[in-house]
Amino acid sequence: MAKPFHKKLFEKIIEGILTLSGSITSLAVILIVIFLFKEGLGLFNQSPIAKGFVLVVNKNNPVNTLDAKSIKNIFDHEITNWKKVGGERDTIILFYLDDINSIYTEEQIGQNLENLPTLFSNLTDSISGIIAFIPKTYINSDFKGKVITTDNIKVSKFLSGKEWFPTAEPAAQVGILPLILGTLWVSIGAILLSLPLGLAVSIYLAEIAHPRVRNTFKPIIELLAGIPSVVYGFFGLVVIVPLIQSVFNLPVGETALAGSIILAIMALPTIITIAEDSIRTTPRSMKEASLALGASRWQTIYKIVIPYSISGITAAAILGIGRAIGETMAVLMVTGNAASIPHSFLEPVRTIPATIAAELGESSQGGMHYQALFILGSILFVITLIVNLTVEYISSKQKLAKR
Amino acid sequence: MTLERRKELERSKKRSEKIAFGTFRAMSLLVVGILFVILGFIIIKGISVISWDFITKMPEDGMTKGGIYPAIIGTFCLIGGSMIFSFPIGVLSGIYINEYASNGLVVRFIRLMTNNLAGIPSIVFGLFGMSLFVNTLGFGDSIIAGSLTLGLMTLPIVIRTTEEALKSVDNSFRQGSYALGATKLQTIRRVTLPIAYPNIITGLILSIGRVSGETAPILFTVAAYFLPKLPHSIFDQVMALPYHLYVLATSGTNIEESRPMAYGTALVLIMIVLFLNLIANALRKYFSKKVKMN
Amino acid sequence: MKRVIISVIVLAFAINSQAQRIKGSDTMLPLSQKEAETFMKNNSSNKVTVTGGGSGVGIAALIDGTTDLAQASRKLKMDEKIKLQEAGVTYKEVIAAYDALAVVVNPENKVGQLTREQLEGIFIGKIKNWKEVGGDDAKIIVYSRETSSGTYEFFKEHVMNKKNFANDVLSMPATGAIIQSVSQTKGAIGYVGLAYIDKSIKALKVSYDKGKTFIAPSMETAKNKTYPVVRPLYYYYSSKVEAKVKSYLDFVLSTEGQKIVEQVGYVPLK
Numbered sequence: 001m002a003k004p005f006h007k008k009l010f011e012k013i014i015e016g017i018l019t020l021s022g023s024i025t026s027l028a029v030i031l032i033v034i035f036l037f038k039e040g041l042g043l044f045n046q047s048p049i050a051k052g053f054v055l056v057v058n059k060n061n062p063v064n065t066l067d068a069k070s071i072k073n074i075f076d077h078e079i080t081n082w083k084k085v086g087g088e089r090d091t092i093i094l095f096y097l098d099d100i101n102s103i104y105t106e107e108q109i110g111q112n113l114e115n116l117p118t119l120f121s122n123l124t125d126s127i128s129g130i131i132a133f134i135p136k137t138y139i140n141s142d143f144k145g146k147v148i149t150t151d152n153i154k155v156s157k158f159l160s161g162k163e164w165f166p167t168a169e170p171a172a173q174v175g176i177l178p179l180i181l182g183t184l185w186v187s188i189g190a191i192l193l194s195l196p197l198g199l200a201v202s203i204y205l206a207e208i209a210h211p212r213v214r215n216t217f218k219p220i221i222e223l224l225a226g227i228p229s230v231v232y233g234f235f236g237l238v239v240i241v242p243l244i245q246s247v248f249n250l251p252v253g254e255t256a257l258a259g260s261i262i263l264a265i266m267a268l269p270t271i272i273t274i275a276e277d278s279i280r281t282t283p284r285s286m287k288e289a290s291l292a293l294g295a296s297r298w299q300t301i302y303k304i305v306i307p308y309s310i311s312g313i314t315a316a317a318i319l320g321i322g323r324a325i326g327e328t329m330a331v332l333m334v335t336g337n338a339a340s341i342p343h344s345f346l347e348p349v350r351t352i353p354a355t356i357a358a359e360l361g362e363s364s365q366g367g368m369h370y371q372a373l374f375i376l377g378s379i380l381f382v383i384t385l386i387v388n389l390t391v392e393y394i395s396s397k398q399k400l401a402k403r
Numbered sequence: 404m405t406l407e408r409r410k411e412l413e414r415s416k417k418r419s420e421k422i423a424f425g426t427f428r429a430m431s432l433l434v435v436g437i438l439f440v441i442l443g444f445i446i447i448k449g450i451s452v453i454s455w456d457f458i459t460k461m462p463e464d465g466m467t468k469g470g471i472y473p474a475i476i477g478t479f480c481l482i483g484g485s486m487i488f489s490f491p492i493g494v495l496s497g498i499y500i501n502e503y504a505s506n507g508l509v510v511r512f513i514r515l516m517t518n519n520l521a522g523i524p525s526i527v528f529g530l531f532g533m534s535l536f537v538n539t540l541g542f543g544d545s546i547i548a549g550s551l552t553l554g555l556m557t558l559p560i561v562i563r564t565t566e567e568a569l570k571s572v573d574n575s576f577r578q579g580s581y582a583l584g585a586t587k588l589q590t591i592r593r594v595t596l597p598i599a600y601p602n603i604i605t606g607l608i609l610s611i612g613r614v615s616g617e618t619a620p621i622l623f624t625v626a627a628y629f630l631p632k633l634p635h636s637i638f639d640q641v642m643a644l645p646y647h648l649y650v651l652a653t654s655g656t657n658i659e660e661s662r663p664m665a666y667g668t669a670l671v672l673i674m675i676v677l678f679l680n681l682i683a684n685a686l687r688k689y690f691s692k693k694v695k696m697n
Numbered sequence: 698m699k700r701v702i703i704s705v706i707v708l709a710f711a712i713n714s715q716a717q718r719i720k721g722s723d724t725m726l727p728l729s730q731k732e733a734e735t736f737m738k739n740n741s742s743n744k745v746t747v748t749g750g751g752s753g754v755g756i757a758a759l760i761d762g763t764t765d766l767a768q769a770s771r772k773l774k775m776d777e778k779i780k781l782q783e784a785g786v787t788y789k790e791v792i793a794a795y796d797a798l799a800v801v802v803n804p805e806n807k808v809g810q811l812t813r814e815q816l817e818g819i820f821i822g823k824i825k826n827w828k829e830v831g832g833d834d835a836k837i838i839v840y841s842r843e844t845s846s847g848t849y850e851f852f853k854e855h856v857m858n859k860k861n862f863a864n865d866v867l868s869m870p871a872t873g874a875i876i877q878s879v880s881q882t883k884g885a886i887g888y889v890g891l892a893y894i895d896k897s898i899k900a901l902k903v904s905y906d907k908g909k910t911f912i913a914p915s916m917e918t919a920k921n922k923t924y925p926v927v928r929p930l931y932y933y934y935s936s937k938v939e940a941k942v943k944s945y946l947d948f949v950l951s952t953e954g955q956k957i958v959e960q961v962g963y964v965p966l967k
Contacts, residue, residue: 011588015503021492022499025562026516028555032523035534052775076821076860096859135775167844168861178864201434204427217435219684224438226680228616229525230645231669234652235441238662242881251836251884254867265437272434298420319522326524328619329649332870337843340865348867353526353619358843358870360530360623361723361751364777365538365760370753377530381523388522392515543763544750628726628749640748654723654871659897661873 040374045152048171055148056124056132063087065149071171095132133170164339166369174372178341182349185342187324189260190267195317198271206279207301225269233333236262241334250346254336257345262330267320278312311398315391322387328353352376449670452663467660471668476633477641478615484550485614489557497565521559525619528556533623547637549625557610564606568599601690605683612679618645644672716744717945721755721768725930728961729768736948752847760784765942767933770847787936792929793949795964797891797919799900803883808832810902810911816856822863839866840875840887851928852888892962919964
């Protein structure tokens with residue numbers, strides 16, 4: 001039976017649409033990569049000095065370049081002598097744009113600020129220890145001072161930097177080590193709490209519990225996954241934070257531990273579902289052989305079932321960590337968000353997702369801070385990609401082994 | 404080995420089994436207990452706040468009085484918007500993977516990408532949505548930008564459930580249809596989809612549950628702190644329940660007075676999500692029984 | 698379905714062309730919201746929508762032309778000025794009101810007043826214990842706003858002599874969260890807008906003359922300019938839409954509008 005041409009065409013079109021839909025997720029992942037990096041990569045090879053501004057010093061000052069860290073320390077009055085940054089023994093004198101009003105009169109500055117370039121030029125020329133933070137537009141060709149050059153932001157510095165002051169002036173400090181460590185602390189804490197618990201529950205459900213018990217417990221645990229993260233955050237804020245504060249007698253309750261507890265609860269359903277599925281795949285024959293040899297059910301579980309399903313359990317743990325690393329709102333509400341390197345679980349920490357959620361709205365779009373936040377997003381993306389691929393690898397190996 | 408010793412061993416084996424099983428049971432009860440503590444806490448604190456006015460009135464007096472009507476409407480707008488996008492594409496994609504894609508490598512790749520998409524943190528979706536929909540495409544903070552972002556996020560759920568639903572359709576149905584001279588497309592439309600349909604609906608409901616609870620993706624794509632009026636078009640911003648709860652919990656000029664509102668909002672949000680989950684579960688059970696009877 | 702979408706889109710443009718859109722700083726939300734409400738009541742033909750997102754979001758919207766007024770709790774940054782210039786937007790700036798920032802502690806804290814120098818020491822992390830400033834022997838827990846908020850930057854500039862915060866300060870996503878935490882935490886210190894002060898926290902007297910006079914933050918001291926930590930709140934707009942936004946701005950600056958400023962808890966211009 002020959003089909004009419006237009007019908008064939010119709011089928012081809014539909015097939016085309018289906019193929020297109022099939023590739024939608026791949027397309028989405030690629031688009032996400034493109035847009036995250038497009039917005040973020042501009043951060044590197046850019047000066048950390050605020051856009052449109054320069055740092056100038058006296059022309060006799062031997063210092064030519066300063067790194068972002070020293071600039072911050074100078075303007076925080078931590079470094080007060082040029083000798084510390086490789087210059088001569090001379091006190092550092094800070095000069096901000098606004099200070100001009102306390103040195104010169106309105107008349108001297110001029111009605112339309114037309115005298116400013118000359119004044120800045122004279123000022124940097126007359127004060128030997130000066131470092132001035134002024135707009136680029138006020139630097140003329142006959143400027144008598146010297147413009148300080150700064151190292152551009154490098155990937156290595158970005159990853160290993162210990163200070164996160166993305167809006168600091170004159171030089172932004174974009175070191176994300178505290179954020180990375182904060183994220184890891186909270187996530188690892190969460191997995192330490194939830195893995196034993198999740199494992200116990202999945203063993204109980206898969207091997208021990210009566211089917212009736214299992215059928216009641218399973219949907220209840222799945223409900224845990226349905227509760228929105230902001231509700232968990234709210235619960236953490238009003239219940240867990242004060243609880244931790246009083247139990248450990250701490251000055252503050254907003255700690256990594258609070259975040260870990262909340263994340264542990266949130267990761268439980270993921271861990272339990274995957275681990276239980278994996279435990280259930282243990283062949284009946286193996287279990288029966290063990291029991292026939294006189295082993296108890298418990299011995300069978302920890303000598304046969306767990307070793308057999310260990311890769312599934314590992315996958316569950318890794319996926320749980322992945323979930324925890326990416327969780328935003330709940331963590332934002334309970335961890336206190338202090339961007340310092342954590343030393344214990346009872347200190348406030350700041351995670352990568354929380355940083356993005358809290359800061360993106362106020363940052364100037366396309367600016368350095370904005371770019372830094374997109375790079376943080378890219379890092380999160382890469383981490384979760386690695387997590388997923390690892391899980392994929394483990395489970396494909398598991399399937400092969402069981403064939 | 405003496406008999407005494409063997410008995411001793413046997414007894415210790417029993418004992419350790421008892422301890423282990425007891426611990427496991429206790430831990431399972433603990434997990435279930437956690438859920439009830441959280442739910443119970445929100446319900447007890449929130450139930451007194453909920454009233455007809457709370458659900459149908461605008462927030463008043465710096466969010467310390469009035470209701471959460473615009474946030475509820477906003478959440479429904481986002482649910483509708485994201486489903487218009489993700490449901491058709493997700494179902495089509497699922498059909499392609501299960502019925503059309505013949506190359507195993509292609510299927511594996513698509514599955515891998517779908518899993519990757521499912522694993523991406525919600526805040527990253529927020530960043531992406533802001534960059535593509537809000538800025539590059541120029542939608543601004545709007546229902547359409549938020550819906551597309553949320554829709555993208557729920558795609559994997561729809562795709563997976565569709566795929567599973569199609570997979571559960573017995574091959575004999577398809578072969579029967581082919582034998583009668585139907586084309587592949589006709590078979591899918593007339594035979595496979597109608598059988599798989601109930602399970603696909605379950606996936607839809609689950610993704611609605613996800614959409615109604617997410618905060619991070621809508622932070623920078625649609626959510627408004629406060630709007631004096633309801634949205635008029637898909638280019639308007641809306642308030643949304645999860646973001647509203649976040650706002651009530653952390654900002655506002657009078658946090659103590661807006662606390663009850665926060666409990667009420669949390670309860671409404673939880674009720675919506677749990678209700679959807681229960682429906683999905685019930686549907687799944689109902690239809691699986693029906694299929695068995697056939 | 699398609700028809701619905703198209704008609705919705707058409708409707709969108711029809712409505713958007715009339716409304717005045719205000720967007721930006723969350724600090725200014727309660728103010729703009731209340732002003733807009735009264736303004737619309739007086740003039741039923743006017744439509745004003747107010748949305749937040751943060752000062753940066755508002756200014757970005759001004760650059761893109763997706764808002765008419767950007768509300769900001771900080772001045773424009775240099776790179777934002779450059780971008781406005783590149784986009785060909787000549788902007789105007791209007792100060793709508795002032796906001797006094799109060800330094801707050803837990804009500805149980807003995808300390809009732811601090812000098813600017815002491816505050817600086819506390820917030821940059823040099824002073825770590827309350828006994829160094831006359832209080833009990835307890836660790837000082839510093840709460841701050843997010844680094845990008847206008848409040849954060851103003852506090853840094855005017856109280857901390859432009860030095861950076863210590864990196865172990867806890868940063869809170871919103872002022873309400875600071876109030877909440879300070880009221881729960883004995884050793885806490887934080888800063889909030891005057892409008893947010895309530896019984897659950899204690900506002901400190903502040904001295905800007907090395908301890909000679911201490912001034913408590915209040916509407917009176919902020920109005921007569923004796924309280925030192927006061928910041929302006931801005932509206933920015935493109936001169937192209939001046940005709941459209943003028944009626945609203947005039948209302949805000951009018952006696953009635955400034956009365957609302959005081960009601961909401963901010964400091965009127967005069």
